[in-house]
Amino acid sequence: MLSPEEWGIVALSLKVGGVAVLACLPLAFALAWLLARHRFPGRLLLDALVHLPLVLPPVVTGWLLLLAFGPLGPVGRWLNDWFGTTLMFRWTGAALAAAIMALPLMVRAMRLSIEGVDRRLEGAARTLGAGHWHAFWTISLPLALPGVLAALVLGFARSIGEFGATITFVSNIPGETRTLPLAIYSALQVPGGEAMVTRLALLSVALSLGALLVSEWLVRRTPAERLRRGD
Amino acid sequence: MLSPEEWGIVALSLKVGGVAVLACLPLAFALAWLLARHRFPGRLLLDALVHLPLVLPPVVTGWLLLLAFGPLGPVGRWLNDWFGTTLMFRWTGAALAAAIMALPLMVRAMRLSIEGVDRRLEGAARTLGAGHWHAFWTISLPLALPGVLAALVLGFARSIGEFGATITFVSNIPGETRTLPLAIYSALQVPGGEAMVTRLALLSVALSLGALLVSEWLVRRTPAERLRRGD
Amino acid sequence: ATAAERGPVVMAAASLQEALTAAADAWAAKGHARPLLSFAGSSALARQIVAGAPADLFLSADEPWMDAVAKAGLLRPGTRTTLLGNRLVLVGPASGRLRLTPAPGFPLAHALGGGRLALADPDAVPAGKYAKAALTALGVWRGVAGRLAPAENVRAAMALVEHGAAPLGIVYATDARASKRVRVVGIFPASSHPPIRYPVALLKASRHPDAMGFRNFLASREGRAIFARYGFAAP
Amino acid sequence: MAIEIDVEKRFGTRTIAACFTAESGLTALFGPSGAGKTSILNMVAGLLRPDRGHIRVGGRTLFGADVDLPPEARRIGYVFQDGRLFPHRRVKANLLYGYHLADPARRWMGFVEAVAFLGIEPLLGRWPQSLSGGEAQRVAIGRALLAGPEILLMDEPLSSLDAARRGDIMAVIERIRDELRLPILYVSHDRTEVDRLATEVVTLNG
Amino acid sequence: MAIEIDVEKRFGTRTIAACFTAESGLTALFGPSGAGKTSILNMVAGLLRPDRGHIRVGGRTLFGADVDLPPEARRIGYVFQDGRLFPHRRVKANLLYGYHLADPARRWMGFVEAVAFLGIEPLLGRWPQSLSGGEAQRVAIGRALLAGPEILLMDEPLSSLDAARRGDIMAVIERIRDELRLPILYVSHDRTEVDRLATEVVTLNG
Numbered sequence A, B: 001m002l003s004p005e006e007w008g009i010v011a012l013s014l015k016v017g018g019v020a021v022l023a024c025l026p027l028a029f030a031l032a033w034l035l036a037r038h039r040f041p042g043r044l045l046l047d048a049l050v051h052l053p054l055v056l057p058p059v060v061t062g063w064l065l066l067l068a069f070g071p072l073g074p075v076g077r078w079l080n081d082w083f084g085t086t087l088m089f090r091w092t093g094a095a096l097a098a099a100i101m102a103l104p105l106m107v108r109a110m111r112l113s114i115e116g117v118d119r120r121l122e123g124a125a126r127t128l129g130a131g132h133w134h135a136f137w138t139i140s141l142p143l144a145l146p147g148v149l150a151a152l153v154l155g156f157a158r159s160i161g162e163f164g165a166t167i168t169f170v171s172n173i174p175g176e177t178r179t180l181p182l183a184i185y186s187a188l189q190v191p192g193g194e195a196m197v198t199r200l201a202l203l204s205v206a207l208s209l210g211a212l213l214v215s216e217w218l219v220r221r222t223p224a225e226r227l228r229r230g231d
Numbered sequence C: 001a002t003a004a005e006r007g008p009v010v011m012a013a014a015s016l017q018e019a020l021t022a023a024a025d026a027w028a029a030k031g032h033a034r035p036l037l038s039f040a041g042s043s044a045l046a047r048q049i050v051a052g053a054p055a056d057l058f059l060s061a062d063e064p065w066m067d068a069v070a071k072a073g074l075l076r077p078g079t080r081t082t083l084l085g086n087r088l089v090l091v092g093p094a095s096g097r098l099r100l101t102p103a104p105g106f107p108l109a110h111a112l113g114g115g116r117l118a119l120a121d122p123d124a125v126p127a128g129k130y131a132k133a134a135l136t137a138l139g140v141w142r143g144v145a146g147r148l149a150p151a152e153n154v155r156a157a158m159a160l161v162e163h164g165a166a167p168l169g170i171v172y173a174t175d176a177r178a179s180k181r182v183r184v185v186g187i188f189p190a191s192s193h194p195p196i197r198y199p200v201a202l203l204k205a206s207r208h209p210d211a212m213g214f215r216n217f218l219a220s221r222e223g224r225a226i227f228a229r230y231g232f233a234a235p
Numbered sequence D, E: 001m002a003i004e005i006d007v008e009k010r011f012g013t014r015t016i017a018a019c020f021t022a023e024s025g026l027t028a029l030f031g032p033s034g035a036g037k038t039s040i041l042n043m044v045a046g047l048l049r050p051d052r053g054h055i056r057v058g059g060r061t062l063f064g065a066d067v068d069l070p071p072e073a074r075r076i077g078y079v080f081q082d083g084r085l086f087p088h089r090r091v092k093a094n095l096l097y098g099y100h101l102a103d104p105a106r107r108w109m110g111f112v113e114a115v116a117f118l119g120i121e122p123l124l125g126r127w128p129q130s131l132s133g134g135e136a137q138r139v140a141i142g143r144a145l146l147a148g149p150e151i152l153l154m155d156e157p158l159s160s161l162d163a164a165r166r167g168d169i170m171a172v173i174e175r176i177r178d179e180l181r182l183p184i185l186y187v188s189h190d191r192t193e194v195d196r197l198a199t200e201v202v203t204l205n206g
């Protein structure tokens, strides 16, 4: 059904999207928590910074990544000096680009859920002997779970669709950075490539439908949803 | 400080982004409500459809818009026959592209908030004589307001950053469809255009910072936030 | 994989995709490791190279971006050469009957009727810059400047014609030739615009032993023959 | 006006059933925790659909074979066991929510009067979340009364009030019962409350 | 173990103040709605920070000049006026939340025992949202007791329970008071409850 090359592209997209979303998750949650729960000087600036990848055209984000993480960029040089590694032309770079593009969406979804958590329940947990962190893990986080799941779905979908920042940052290398959108772009460059484009686009849709099904299944297992169904 | 041309681009971006988000809002809310509150056959499919613009590379979305709304497309033909109008090469087309790209983000944000509304409060309103709709306007909608505001911010930011679908669908016409990202793209194509890119990118950032400030100010006026501050 | 198994990394303008892929296949058929081809806009590629990308060869769609890389001192001296040429053509939908020969003062505005002229962004994209130069030289630029549909690249411009959004477009001969949905309405005189040239050069960062060999293969008679099959002209 | 109730509702393996007729006056629902008192009030209010049966108030069928009036058409005033004040409206707006929706001709209590006997005048500008338990309860009572209902459902309305307040509010409930002759369904565990107010006692078994 | 409380807290223009010492036993806080009873319990629990003053329990300073123990270090058991069960955990998990966190040596009540005298055995697998008012209240009492606290704060713990249950639970509270000699701060409006349980009554003015 799929050619080995197509399988390769799908596998790469899954790897890039999965790694991007999972690696981004803790940072995104921390940011969401900070923005939802704390008032500090510079909060608005941080909020704006988080939104940046949404506001800038992806190509600009890719260019900024190139400037920072390229072999001559400050972070790129540091990575090379200390770890002997580079993100240029690597799927890890594609994952970085996808993660940065997904960040604003993930932060917002989780922030909305965190803002909805009834803090009095955290107080109740504390009186029962739970420390700050225990209350967080057992009360706040589970209650914010719908937002975390929404963030995963949004982030994964965004990663699967990410094009501009990726091609600008890590170029379009088959087997390494040519994810589905880049393959679609390549197919679009070929006159009469519409059939190929359609095929690849349907693959993208299938992937995200899969992600959606998984998240729907997970949501059904969260207590909030079981409550709603009156289990 | 800004040249008249730059002012024009900023004004156009604001118009396109504003119209896109406001026009999209009712549909997005209706979809969010449907997905949050109702279980029906095809729900998952609708959910997937809503996510589509996020998953597909923007260029593909633009290409699909061209197929549907172009002079030969079914919707484009219908618009022309009945209203003698077209979206091709018009700022309205740019707004349509931006709206479609913003849709998934807006739906998700509002859906999270709607899912968080305590339905027993709606029941209480009903016993006090409020009909279905009155309870919606006075109870459900205000309680879901944080999600609506988040949707506005996300949607506007996404619109301000929209590039791929716009240029593919309505091309890059100065004064009509050349929004900030398209102007940035043009500048990026020219060797040594970095200064111009930086300038325009900073304008984008300023716009979204403005939107963020407005939303922050609005949030401060919502009851939920006043509660949190202990007003 | 070792460097030798992986083949050199070639960064090439997206419009070369089909032809260069065929050339790479031919090269690989000779027993060499298949080069890794990365297709994107020339500007994106040039920026990656300037930012230190570890690539071996650069094929640009125009001279200025190659110049930018050269100015950054990143080309292997003496390896730059002009690989290919191309022609600029006026296209319309395949179903049309219009014939229009681009010549000084030719009635382009009239032929557009109420429609727009699709082309690559004339301020930015090479194909658009050539088109602007040609129309200016032929004295019709003023008449159509307000009725352009500047697209992201040549393929997108052609798509506008293919889908009936624009009655006419200006694209490369190679693109027009490959699409069944458009037909060539007229060919621009080569003298009406600066020569369209695709330069190639080896990058200073290149470490791959095959890189120079592949460059030479592309510039060889055999390589040029492959490009000619896809409609590219000799420089 | 008589209340006629005959309903049944299953929750999993548990069935709540009640069948009684109460003449005008205050009917106390008595029964152990979990007997189904709140469920019955919810069915009368239209918030919980009985599996079968009927509910009639003064000749009006609220629920029956092919009738199922929506809550807003039932003209009930419900003081919930858990308050349910609208968190996004200040106390005053909570109180006036049903008042503004009611037909002026059918209102039987004025805003000033309600505020005065409930002693909530200083709370009018406050947000519900900052109220003490008893304060919230008084606001909830006021909100239900101000909607001008034709039947009152009260689920432990006085449980967290001090003796003085309790006396004041019981006096008002007596007035509503006797002067306005509104039927009242009343849940309470307090014997003295029930002895003083109830004209009839219905006992449910857990 | 004595409780020594001297605190002050401002809410806008309103000031809550209390100053009393109670010997071991059950101290009833009495006072009209809005007097500040819940606020005082919250300050003892560490959920509300007094503006000034101190709180000492059996020699341990919970709050003072430069002490402000976090709630989890205060070893209190708090039955809230509004339940506050964890909505995402079943009844059993709610009950065991504090139990698992407590040092086994300091637990003074077993799970089976608590479940038995509260009569909540059939509810263990249920979600809190589906509980009746009295059922939720019993679970909340159980949750607080099972955490093995050194001092109990109870805010109208019996308000929506029927007479039989109330008697059972009062007997247990008496046992806790007399055998375990735990200090208990108890808020209630029910005179009979207070008369039976309280060793001391502190009256707050609204």
Ligand SMILES: Nc1ncnc2c1ncn2[C@@H]1O[C@H](COP(=O)(O)OP(=O)(O)OP(=O)(O)O)[C@@H](O)[C@H]1O
Pocket (backbone or CB within 6 Å): A230, D011, D012, D014, D016, D031, D032, D033, D034, D035, D036, D037, D038, D039, D040, D081, E130, E131, E132, E133, E134, E135, E160
């Ligand atoms: N959604 C549900 N699923 C399962 N059981 C339920 C559900 N809702 C209510 N019940 C059960 O139905 C019974 C009746 O509940 P109800 O709230 O009517 O009791 P009640 O008489 O008001 O008790 P209380 O005096 O404690 O408030 C309870 O045992 C309760 O646990």
Ligand SMILES: Nc1ncnc2c1ncn2[C@@H]1O[C@H](COP(=O)(O)OP(=O)(O)OP(=O)(O)O)[C@@H](O)[C@H]1O
Pocket (backbone or CB within 6 Å): B230, D130, D131, D132, D133, D134, D135, D160, E011, E012, E014, E016, E031, E032, E033, E034, E035, E036, E037, E038, E039, E040, E081
């Ligand atoms: N955040 C707040 N802002 C303003 N006032 C508050 C706030 N929190 C509490 N209060 C007020 O402080 C007073 C004491 O509240 P508290 O909850 O301690 O009363 P209480 O004695 O427990 O009353 P009840 O018996 O009604 O529960 C009340 O009048 C209440 O309205």
Ligand SMILES: [Mg+2]
Pocket (backbone or CB within 6 Å): D037, D038, D039, D081, D155, E132, E133, E134
């Ligand atoms: Mg009840």
Ligand SMILES: [Mg+2]
Pocket (backbone or CB within 6 Å): D132, D133, D134, E037, E038, E039, E081, E155
């Ligand atoms: Mg209280």
